[in-house]
Amino acid sequence: MSPAWCARAAQPYNCTSRNPGACGIACRRTLRDPQVTPDRPRDSADPGDDTGPSKSERKRAAHAAQGLGEALIRLRDAELDALGLPERVSDAIREARRITSRAAGARQRQYIGKLMRDLDLEPIRAALAARSEQHARxxxxxxxxxxxxxxxxxxxxxxxxxxxxxxxxxxxxxxxxxxxxxxxxxxxxxxxxxxxxxxxxxxxxxxxxxx
Incomplete structure (x- = not known):
């Protein structure tokens, strides 16, 4: 007998029919995923599949990017220019300094964080760490x-x-x-x-x- 996926039971079961779905119960194996076969059930993982970062990982990355952007807002212009950031990022940072509204400032910081996600953050972190060490000295x-x-x-x-x-x-x-x-x-x-x-x-x- 062929194993199938029962839409009603929402779990694999042993279909008693040689023609899954003939009983009137929609089988996902036959109707939704033609790639699922008795030799390759739905829940088998393909080693080559890459599902990408999880939601929590993306959230942590977004918070890290925004935090880094907030650190850049506190830099002097000369220090900011020395980082060689894209113009749209440095312009957004300078704009954030001019904003006095708390709500508008929060939105601008979120926008800067969004822009930062497209950058390689490690050189920026290294530059800020070096600046912090120099300031400590x-x-x-x-x-x-x-x-x-x-x-x-x-x-x-x-x-x-x-x-x-x-x-x-x-x-x-x-x-x-x-x-x-x-x-x-x-x-x-x-x-x-x-x-x-x-x-x-x-x-x-x-x-x-x-x-």
């Missing part, structure tokens, strides 16, 4: 210079001696002058003015040349 240098300025202003010569161990050969006389001027300025005004900024810039320059 700059932030660390800024905090280190700021911390050392406070130490030099508070501890004076003792802190300068420790700094000199890090950077042998620095002009101690010049650094003493800078520190003294910044200390006098803070004592007079309670904050950091020109002398304090000069000391900070000198520290930044010093740390930028250190390994």
């Amino acid at each position: 700059e932030t660390e240098r800024f905090k280190r210079a700021e911390g050392w300025r406070e130490r030099l202003l508070a501890e004076g010569a003792a802190a300068l001696t420790e700094l000199e161990r890090w950077r042998p050969g620095l002009d101690r006389e010049e650094w003493t002058r800078r520190i003294g001027a910044a200390q006098t300025e803070r004592a007079r005004s309670g904050g950091c003015g020109a002398a304090g900024r000069e000391l900070f810039r000198a520290l930044r320059a010093l740390f930028d040349t250190m390994p």
Whole structure:
């Protein structure tokens, strides 16, 4: 007997007829899928079939593309131009910056995400990661210079001696002058003015040349 697919039962069954469908029950094997045979039932998977990404995978990809687009909106123009994005994408990103309406902004971000799905996102991710690392290094240098300025202003010569161990050969006389001027300025005004900024810039320059 030939196995068939019964539309009424919605499952395979052993047809008792040599002519499936003759009983009056529509058989999908005969009416809908002529490729299904006793040797190749409907539920057998073809190794060559490619069903593509699932709905959840497509949804995750869409969210990732939109998230990447939102990161691009926060870039400066020079950073955006350096990525070499298609004009329609960069124009959409610049337009998003000008939108003030919350709802319109959300629609624009979704549109950017849709455009991003047609691009190779890996180079963009790599560029953003490199930018993030550079920003982290700059932030660390800024905090280190700021911390050392406070130490030099508070501890004076003792802190300068420790700094000199890090950077042998620095002009101690010049650094003493800078520190003294910044200390006098803070004592007079309670904050950091020109002398304090000069000391900070000198520290930044010093740390930028250190390994």
